[in-house]
Each structure stands twice: as C-alpha cells, then as structure tokens.
Amino acid sequence: MARRRLPPPFAVSDLPVEDPAALRGFVRPPVARVAAESAAEAALRSLSLEMQSLRDQGRMVVSLPPGAIEENHLLRDRLMSDPEDFAALKTSIRAHGQRTPIEVCELAPGRYGLISGWRRLHALRDLALEEPGRFAEVLALVRSPESAAEAYIAMVEENEIRVGLSYWERAAIALRAARAGVFADERAALRQLFSGASRARRSKIGSFMSLVEDLDGVVQFPAALPERLGLALAAALAQEAGRGADWRQRLAALPAALSAEEEQNRLQDLLSAGAGRMPAAAPKPKAVRQELRPGLWMEARGGRLVLGGAALSPDLIARLTDLLRSETDAA
Known part of the structure; x- marks a missing residue:
C-alpha cells in the first residue's frame, strides 16, 4: 500500500493575504493558540505588577484631579507663603507647566492626602480657576509612608531643601x-x-x-x-x-496693624524691660552738624562720624584715610 506524503507546514504569512477569502476556514492549532494567549497574559501580568511596584515605591508620576487631594491631611509646617515668591511660582508654572510633582499618600480609592508641595498645589488650583481646562490635573508621586512620622519627616525635609x-x-x-x-x-x-x-x-x-x-x-x-x-x-x-x-x-x-519690624521692636522692648513695665522708646539723639570750613561739614550720628560737602574731594578723603591709619598704628 502506497503511503501518502503530507504537504509541508505553512504559516499565515504564506497565504495570499491580499485575498481575505483565502484565510476563510484557517484555524490556528489549539496548542499554539493557548500558548500565545498564555504568553500574552503573562506579559500583561508582569507589566501590571511592575507598574504597581513603581507606583507603590513612589517612582511613577500620576495625574490627579486637584479636588481629590486633601491638603490638610498633615499639620502644615509652613505658616505663610511670601506673596512675591508665590506669584513667581505661578508665573513659572503658567509658562512651563508643572515641572516638579507633589507628593501624596493614598487615603482611600480616589482620595489622597498631601505630604509635600503645598505651594505648588495652591498655585495649580489658582491657575485652574484662571485658565479652566489647562490645569485640570496635578502631577503627583504617590508615596506609601510606613507611619505618620515618616510622612511628617518627608514634608519637613522637602521644605528644608526647597525653601528653608x-x-x-x-x-x-x-x-x-x-x-x-x-x-x-x-x-x-x-x-x-x-x-x-x-x-x-x-x-x-x-x-x-x-x-x-x-x-x-x-x-x-x-x-x-x-x-x-x-x-x-x-x-x-x-x-x-x-x-x-x-x-x-x-x-x-x-x-493688629503692626508691621513685622514694629513687632520686633516691641519684642526687643519686652526683652529690655524684663517682666516689668514696657519702657517708652528713647528719643534718638539729634545730630549736630559742625562746619569745618566752607563746603565741608561733619556730623556725629550714633557712634558714627559723617563728613560731607562740596569740598570733600577724593584727595581729601585719601589724606584723611592716611591720617587715621597712622593714628591707629601709633595706638
């Protein structure tokens, strides 16, 4: 009995793909299909685990809506923000976008607590109101601190590095x-x-x-x-x-309307007076001007000697400097 010779195996690429009818009825062998699907699932699972690991380590930047971030999750260390610095930050973000992500921790699905980046978050919220649609998302690193203490340490360290x-x-x-x-x-x-x-x-x-x-x-x-x-x-x-x-x-x-400088003066008064009555500010001694010669005058101002006038030429200043140096050396 003569044996029938089987045709050689062929791949889908061998078929005339320009003719869709040629592929009709072609079925991939079950073993090959299962192997391909298993490999795809394994690759997808590996990628998913790697992405989750990067996210858990705080190494993957994610986009979050500003409303999902609770800024008072931690007690804030910075008491105030300088208006000029804050305006400069907004100008930079408006021109170049958010270059540095904030840091958050996940409180619940879809809810995050702010760790660091309070000024950036507020700047982005202001910009979102000024330019709706452009600043609808905040770039963030999702951290997983092991304790509340670690979260506070991260907040303080970040502020110390950026703005002491x-x-x-x-x-x-x-x-x-x-x-x-x-x-x-x-x-x-x-x-x-x-x-x-x-x-x-x-x-x-x-x-x-x-x-x-x-x-x-x-x-x-x-x-x-x-x-x-x-x-x-x-x-x-x-x-x-x-x-x-x-x-x-x-x-x-x-x-309540005191300036910072005025408040510091009052605190200095408290320090000087101890626990007793706060002393009244001592009047400043009046400067007395003496005319040494036409076009040259001298004033004593709180331990300083001030010379002025049209006759105070560079040559006179040089001679006075030499005289003072010689008197100092002699002493």
Missing part, C-alpha cells in the same frame, strides 16, 4: 506633631524631624519650641522673627517663671 523654614516654623511643627501623638514626645519629634541638622541647629530649634509654647497666637509675624532675637527671648523666658504669661498679655494688647 524659619526657626519658629521648625519649632511649631515639632510641637504640633508631638502633641498630635505622631512622636513619643517633643524631644523625639525634634530629633526625628531634623535628624539631618547639626546639634547646634537642633538646640536652637529646641529653644524656639519654648518660645512657641509661651507666645504662639500673640506673635503676629512669627516666621519673620530673627534667630538672634528669638533665642534671646527664649532665654529670658526660661530665667523667670510667669514671664511668658506677662508677655502674652502685653503682646495681645498691641494693635
């Missing part, structure tokens, strides 16, 4: 986070929130913490308080019990 916090703001967030139970106590909050700071800087923040505890709510421009004045006030409060209550009463009675 004032000492009052640093102290205030440490106090508030400790009182909210995020950290075991105030010392733990100070140590963990500012672990990258030097020991000297953490000591200064600790001094400001006592100042915030005594005067929070009655200082109108706390973020503008200079470091040296704040440390001096904290030291004075530590020297005498009850001084904080006295100062609170005095500061609360001040007009």
Whole structure:
C-alpha cells in the first residue's frame, strides 16, 4: 500500500493575504493558540505588577484631579507663603507647566492626602480657576509612608531643601506633631524631624519650641522673627517663671496693624524691660552738624562720624584715610 506524503507546514504569512477569502476556514492549532494567549497574559501580568511596584515605591508620576487631594491631611509646617515668591511660582508654572510633582499618600480609592508641595498645589488650583481646562490635573508621586512620622519627616525635609523654614516654623511643627501623638514626645519629634541638622541647629530649634509654647497666637509675624532675637527671648523666658504669661498679655494688647519690624521692636522692648513695665522708646539723639570750613561739614550720628560737602574731594578723603591709619598704628 502506497503511503501518502503530507504537504509541508505553512504559516499565515504564506497565504495570499491580499485575498481575505483565502484565510476563510484557517484555524490556528489549539496548542499554539493557548500558548500565545498564555504568553500574552503573562506579559500583561508582569507589566501590571511592575507598574504597581513603581507606583507603590513612589517612582511613577500620576495625574490627579486637584479636588481629590486633601491638603490638610498633615499639620502644615509652613505658616505663610511670601506673596512675591508665590506669584513667581505661578508665573513659572503658567509658562512651563508643572515641572516638579507633589507628593501624596493614598487615603482611600480616589482620595489622597498631601505630604509635600503645598505651594505648588495652591498655585495649580489658582491657575485652574484662571485658565479652566489647562490645569485640570496635578502631577503627583504617590508615596506609601510606613507611619505618620515618616510622612511628617518627608514634608519637613522637602521644605528644608526647597525653601528653608524659619526657626519658629521648625519649632511649631515639632510641637504640633508631638502633641498630635505622631512622636513619643517633643524631644523625639525634634530629633526625628531634623535628624539631618547639626546639634547646634537642633538646640536652637529646641529653644524656639519654648518660645512657641509661651507666645504662639500673640506673635503676629512669627516666621519673620530673627534667630538672634528669638533665642534671646527664649532665654529670658526660661530665667523667670510667669514671664511668658506677662508677655502674652502685653503682646495681645498691641494693635493688629503692626508691621513685622514694629513687632520686633516691641519684642526687643519686652526683652529690655524684663517682666516689668514696657519702657517708652528713647528719643534718638539729634545730630549736630559742625562746619569745618566752607563746603565741608561733619556730623556725629550714633557712634558714627559723617563728613560731607562740596569740598570733600577724593584727595581729601585719601589724606584723611592716611591720617587715621597712622593714628591707629601709633595706638
């Protein structure tokens, strides 16, 4: 009996694809179809797992509607935003788009809590109102902090890198986070929130913490308080019990329209007066002008000697400089 020779196998590509009727009735072998479908599913599953891993690690930027982000999820460390800096940020985003994503954590499906990027979020919300449709989404990294403490640390570190916090703001967030139970106590909050700071800087923040505890709510421009004045006030409060209550009463009675500079002058007055009566500002000594010769005069102004007039030529200035240097050397 003669054996029948089978034709060689062929692929779909061998068929005349220009003729759709030629493919009619062609069926891929079941084993090949199952293998192809399994490989596609495995590849899709692998890609999905990789994307989820990147998202969980906070390495994938996602687009979120601004309304889905709760900005007060954490107690904010920054007390205020400089109007000029904020306007510059809006101008930059309007011209170039959002270059740096904010950081959020997922609270529930479709709801996110803000970790860092408070100024960027507010700038984008303002721009969305000014230009509807263009700024309808916020670029964000979805973080998964293991604890609330890690979320606070991330917020503080991000603000320290971008726009340094004032000492009052640093102290205030440490106090508030400790009182909210995020950290075991105030010392733990100070140590963990500012672990990258030097020991000297953490000591200064600790001094400001006592100042915030005594005067929070009655200082109108706390973020503008200079470091040296704040440390001096904290030291004075530590020297005498009850001084904080006295100062609170005095500061609360001040007009609300004070500027930051005026408030600092009053705080300096409190420091000078201690727990007693706030002294009246001493009148400035009147400058007395003496005419040395026609076109040349001299004034004594608070420890400074000022010369002026048309006769004050470069040659005269050089001779006076040589004279003063020789007198200094002789002394």
